[in-house]
Amino acid sequence: MPVSSPRGPSRRAWVLGTLAIAAGVALAIWFGLAASLGHVTWQDTAYHVDSxxxxxxxxxxxxxxxxxxxxxxxxxxxxxxxxxxTQDRIPASGDATVQRVVQVHTTTRAVTGTVQTCDYAGSSRSS
Structure with missing residues (x-):
C-alpha cells in the first residue's frame, strides 16, 4: 500500500491568497485616503504663557x-x-499650509495652549 505524502497548498491557493491579501491592502489604503483627503489637518507647533x-x-x-x-x-x-x-478665522488663499500664532486670553494662569479643532468655514462644526 503506497504511503501518501502530505501536500501543502496548491499553487492556485497561493495565487488566490496573495491576490486576496493585495486586494485587502489596497482597500485599506483607499479607505484611509478617502477619510483624510480634502480634510483640514493641524499640528500644534508651540505655546508660550505670557502672563x-x-x-x-x-x-x-x-x-x-x-x-x-x-x-x-x-x-x-x-x-x-x-x-x-478663542476662534481663529483663516481667510481663503492659494496656500495649502498656513502657519499661525494666536493669543488666547485666560481667566486664570494657563500651563498650556492647544488647537482643539479646525474645520472649513461654513461647515456645521465651525459655525
Missing part, C-alpha cells in the same frame, strides 16, 4: 487651497480645565 491672563499658541494648518478655515484654540490650567478659548 496669568495670556497664552500664545503657534500651529500649522493644512487645507485645500482657496478654502477658509476656522480653528478653535484653548488654554488649559494645571488641572486640565479650560481657562480660555
Amino acid at each position: 496669568d491672563r495670556l497664552v500664545q499658541v503657534g500651529y500649522s494648518v493644512h487645507r485645500a487651497p482657496g478654502r477658509a478655515v476656522v480653528c478653535t484654540i484653548q488654554a488649559q490650567d494645571v488641572h486640565h480645565a479650560t481657562v480660555g478659548t
Whole structure:
C-alpha cells in the first residue's frame, strides 16, 4: 500500500491568497485616503504663557487651497480645565499650509495652549 505524502497548498491557493491579501491592502489604503483627503489637518507647533491672563499658541494648518478655515484654540490650567478659548478665522488663499500664532486670553494662569479643532468655514462644526 503506497504511503501518501502530505501536500501543502496548491499553487492556485497561493495565487488566490496573495491576490486576496493585495486586494485587502489596497482597500485599506483607499479607505484611509478617502477619510483624510480634502480634510483640514493641524499640528500644534508651540505655546508660550505670557502672563496669568495670556497664552500664545503657534500651529500649522493644512487645507485645500482657496478654502477658509476656522480653528478653535484653548488654554488649559494645571488641572486640565479650560481657562480660555478663542476662534481663529483663516481667510481663503492659494496656500495649502498656513502657519499661525494666536493669543488666547485666560481667566486664570494657563500651563498650556492647544488647537482643539479646525474645520472649513461654513461647515456645521465651525459655525
